[in-house]
Amino acid sequence: MKVDIVSIFPDYFAPLDLSLIGKARTTGTLDLTVHDLRTWTSDVHRTVDDSPYGGGPGMVMRPEPWGQALDAVVSDGATLVVPSPVGKPFTQADAQQLAGLDHLVFACGRYEGIDQRVIDEARDRMPVREVSLGDYVLFGGEVAVIVIMEAITRLLPGVLGNADSLTEESHAAGLLEAPVYTKPLAWRGREVPDVLRSGDHGRIARWRREQSLLRTADRRPDMYDAYPPDLLDKWDRKA
Numbered sequence: 451m452k453v454d455i456v457s458i459f460p461d462y463f464a465p466l467d468l469s470l471i472g473k474a475r476t477t478g479t480l481d482l483t484v485h486d487l488r489t490w491t492s493d494v495h496r497t498v499d500d501s502p503y504g505g506g507p508g509m510v511m512r513p514e515p516w517g518q519a520l521d522a523v524v525s526d527g528a529t530l531v532v533p534s535p536v537g538k539p540f541t542q543a544d545a546q547q548l549a550g551l552d553h554l555v556f557a558c559g560r561y562e563g564i565d566q567r568v569i570d571e572a573r574d575r576m577p578v579r580e581v582s583l584g585d586y587v588l589f590g591g592e593v594a595v596i597v598i599m600e601a602i603t604r605l606l607p608g609v610l611g612n613a614d615s616l617t618e619e620s621h622a623a624g625l626l627e628a629p630v631y632t633k634p635l636a637w638r639g640r641e642v643p644d645v646l647r648s649g650d651h652g653r654i655a656r657w658r659r660e661q662s663l664l665r666t667a668d669r670r671p672d673m674y675d676a677y678p679p680d681l682l683d684k685w686d687r688k689a
């Protein structure tokens with residue numbers, strides 16, 4: 451997968467050299483390039499922002515540098531992803547969909563945002579996804595891109611050692627994950643549930659399923675209500 455990130459703070463992406471994302475880059479699974487938006491400015495001060503038409507606080511990112519930056523990095527099969535407070539809520543399903551694409555270009559907004567014409571003009575030549583990580587406002591899109599890049603990269607083939615962990619994990623199956631335990635057997639007076647030491651894999655699977663359903667119903671009624679009813683019954687019957 452090819453990924454281009456455009457930002458006025460390219461150094462923000464040093465964490466993407468680390469750990470499994472760094473490994474995905476080394477092995478070639480992920481071809482990631484970070485660009486400084488100021489590359490595409492032409493004035494001596496390398497200006498990327500200006501005051502908002504209509505007044506109001508703060509500054510707005512100018513369209514010209516963004517237009518030239520996207521001209522330079524976008525390919526035919528590219529999708530533009532713009533983290534933004536006005537975006538569609540980003541979900542695991544979005545991560546899975548984006549992980550299947552050939553080329554992603556991330557635009558990191560700063561200040562009060564990017565001149566709307568940049569987004570509108572981009573929509574004329576590529577798919578554009580404005581995505582929100584949550585109902586709050588950040589200084590810029592950079593940290594959101596790091597989060598999105600983690601969510602996507604771990605889904606790429608060969609990145610996670612144990613592919614099985616992708617099937618059981620939270621949100622992938624539309625439910626929250628069951629609690630996990632490891633050694634020691636007893637810790638500060640708390641023991642690991644006996645079922646997990648029974649060696650009875652059917653019983654363990656049923657217990658985990660029940661824990662997932664209980665947790666989801668308790669903490670995420672929205673997710674529980676959206677869970678396909680036939681999957682609830684079918685699984686229990688099968689089990």
Ligand SMILES: COc1cc(COC(=O)c2cn[nH]c2)cc(-c2cccnc2)c1
Pocket residue numbers: 532533534535558559560561562563564581582583584585586587588589590591592594
């Ligand atoms: C593209 O335009 C943007 C992008 C961002 C960075 O993303 C987030 O904050 C975010 C992403 N998921 N949830 C929040 C922030 C602003 C912004 C800042 C201040 C006032 N108003 C708007 C604008």
